[in-house]
Amino acid sequence: MKTGALFRRGMLHGIPIGLGYLSVSFGFGILAVKSGLSTLQATLISLLNLTSAGQTAGVGVIAAGGSLAEMALVQLTINIRYALMALSLSQKLSPRFSLPHRLAAAYGITDEIFGVCAARQEPIEPPYMYGMILIATAGWVSGTFLGAFAGSLLPPRMTAALGILLYGMFIAIIIPPAKKQKSILFAVLCAAALSIVCKYALPMLSEGFAVIICGIAASVAAALLFPRKEDAA
């Protein structure tokens, strides 16, 4: 297939992702401004990071005046899954994916883009991935801008209610697999319980570090009790 056709196909497959990102990032824009960032800063964060959980936690670190080491560790822990996805996707790339292409397309490895690309039968071509990343990023960045900018124009009741948007999405990500696999249910419950204990029993622990400690502890427990078979990536 020609480069142009591949690019257009990637854009087409990216439309549902972009639309989804648009509404969720609206919530991120509101949250970022509430945490004291400017509209420009919020938009820039979305353009440079393209990830919901990491950005939400990052804004938390900025708002709390955490250290840069804390910021780096928080991002590493929350986004380490992208390294796994990148590893898995790197096995599916077409020979046209030279190192510069890999370094460019790496920017756009998100849960959703990975999901769509990983499900393809044929090898992934650079233009296809670029088209998808373009649409997804456009939705993510413009949604953030609108949320940050218009968030202050909406009635306070409404912006307050929109604050739950991202958390609602996180719940939608973790519940269906937890329902299917008791190992994931265990991991999720364990992490939530630890996090609640940290919040009320160890209030001096910053939110970022609490997420890292709870996430790692619960994952170690789950990995020891429910080791994964070789098959799943």
Next chain:
Amino acid sequence: MSTAIYIAVMAGVTYLIRALPFGFFQKKIKSQFLRSFLYYIPYTVLSAMTFPAILYSTGSTVTAAVGTGVALILAYFGLPLIAVALAASLAAFLTGLFL
């Protein structure tokens, strides 16, 4: 500290996490423990980020609790991410009208 430095660190770390394995690694991770650990990480991190923070996300524990309940139920029935997120928000908003 300047916000720009935070943003630079955040973006740099996030990019490297994606680019180093995508650009340079080709081999599979062999250790079963490590593979299992990495497999569970997204779920545990999202769970720890959500609970109990979600209860403080709307400025009212009551509206947040209703939104959380709605999200849990709809997610249980496997509705799309966006539907769950928007319904949680709508539920919190509507509850707020009665307070």
